[in-house]
Each structure stands twice: as structure tokens, then as C-alpha cells.
Amino acid sequence: MPFKTPNKTSEYIRSILPCEKDDALRAITDYADKHILPVLLPETAAFLRQAVTILKPNKILEIGTSIGYSGHIILGACKGHLYTIEADEKSADVAENFFCKSGYEDRVTLIRGDSNEVIPLMSGEFDFIFMDGPKTRYVEYLPYLRKLMAERSAILCDNVLFNGMVSGENDTPKKKATIVVALDKFLKTLMADESLITSVLPVGDGVSFSITR
Structure with a gap:
């Protein structure tokens, strides 16, 4: 169930x-609709x-499993192994x-825990990260x-434009201000990293896509 209000361009796409x-x-989409849960925009x-x-990654890290929709997208598009982090037990x-x-149980490692605690303790290298x-x-x-991130790898991050609030296209309610400030800082930090080649794209709710140089 997508939560972002579509404009004419996204409706056309x-x-x-x-x-x-x-x-x-x-x-999964039917379950999300029934339980009013967000999944990736189409x-x-x-x-x-x-x-x-x-990219055909062999080892993938996902931050935010939710109910497995994006994980299924990833696993269906490659033959790699997915490590995915989810804090909510249900x-x-x-x-x-x-x-x-x-039939993906042998290709998924589901890490149950708060990403704030899990990520700093992780080791190894990943070919693709989805945040x-x-x-x-x-x-x-x-x-x-x-x-x-491995020597040749990529990271894709979702919701980085946050319904147009980060760019100022839409007004930011006070309760969302902290998120908008944090995302703005994230994008500027990402763009300033000379070891990455980054694009910010108005796909869905905004994505950043970075590859290592």
C-alpha cells in the first residue's frame, strides 16, 4: 500500500x-492493503x-525488512544472499x-533487532545495500x-525527498521537521563523499543511488 499522494507524472508512470x-x-501487497502497511511505491x-x-550482487544488506516486499524484489532479481534487519517482531x-x-529461506538471513544497535556491530563486505x-x-x-561496502558496490536509499519536504516543494509540519533536517544533512553528506558517485532521483518518494568509484 503506497502512502505518498501521487501527482500526474507518478500516476502516468x-x-x-x-x-x-x-x-x-x-x-504481500494484499496483506499490506488489509493491514494498512506501507510497501515500496511501484x-x-x-x-x-x-x-x-x-548489478547482480552476491551479498546484499537491507535495512528495514518490514513484511518482506522489497526483500522479494531483491531476491527475485539476483541469485545473491540477503541479510535484512527488522526491529518489529510482528x-x-x-x-x-x-x-x-x-522458497527463499536458504537465501535470507533475517536479523531481528534495532538497526541502531545491529549496524555498528556488523562486519564483512556487501555488494549492494538497500536502506x-x-x-x-x-x-x-x-x-x-x-x-x-565492497570495493565495487552500490547503496540505494528510499524516501530521501520525503514527499517534497526536503526540497521545500511542500511545507514541512513541525512534527516532521527533525526528519527533513536529517535527510537534508544525509543527502549533502552523501554528495560530498568523493569516494562515491551519487545521484538523487525523484523516483517515488525520492531515492539516492550511489556507487563506489
Whole structure:
């Protein structure tokens, strides 16, 4: 269930996207609709699928499993192993059930815990990182994630424009101000990192896509 209010451009893009043929993804979307849970916007899902298909990562880190929708996109687009972090036990249970039903249980390591605590303790190298966790933490996670990125790797982050609030296109309610300030700092930090080549794209709710030089 996408939460961002679509404009005419995004409505058009969604109208020309092919219908989802994956039974598991349709089942996850139905569950999300029934329980009023957000999943990736269709155009963001398409971009994620394309990026993973091109890069063919062997080892992937996902921050924010939710109920497993983006994880299914990733696993369906490559043959790699997904390490995915989720703090909410109920969401993790639902995601695990969907992964098992899809036959992905041997290709997924579901890490149950707060990403604030898990990420600083992680080691190893990842070919691809997808970040869709707590937005105020993106900039705090970045130094840790850079250390986890392999020599030739990429990181894709979702919701970085936050419904137009980060750019100032839409007004920011006071209760969202902290998120907007944090995302602005994150994007500027990302762009200033000369070891990365970064693009910020108005796909869905905004994505940043960075590759190592």
C-alpha cells in the first residue's frame, strides 16, 4: 500500500508499468492493503528491481525488512544472499513466513533487532545495500555502511525527498521537521563523499543511488 499522494507524472508512470506477475509479491501487497502497511511505491520497486538486475550482487544488506516486499524484489532479481534487519517482531514474523512460502529461506538471513544497535556491530563486505529504515538515522548509519561496502558496490536509499519536504516543494509540519533536517544533512553528506558517485532521483518518494568509484 503506497502512502505518498501521487501527482500526474507518478500516476502516468504507474499506469504504464506492467502488472505484477509474481504471486508472492501480490500476496504481500494484499496483506499490506488489509493491514494498512506501507510497501515500496511501484516506480521505486521497478527501479530497485532494475538496479539489482544490472548489478547482480552476491551479498546484499537491507535495512528495514518490514513484511518482506522489497526483500522479494531483491531476491527475485539476483541469485545473491540477503541479510535484512527488522526491529518489529510482528513484521519480522510476517516477512519470514512470506520468505519461506517463496522458497527463499536458504537465501535470507533475517536479523531481528534495532538497526541502531545491529549496524555498528556488523562486519564483512556487501555488494549492494538497500536502506529503507528510520529516516532520521540515515546520516548516522552512513559511516558504518561505507565500511561495509565492497570495493565495487552500490547503496540505494528510499524516501530521501520525503514527499517534497526536503526540497521545500511542500511545507514541512513541525512534527516532521527533525526528519527533513536529517535527510537534508544525509543527502549533502552523501554528495560530498568523493569516494562515491551519487545521484538523487525523484523516483517515488525520492531515492539516492550511489556507487563506489
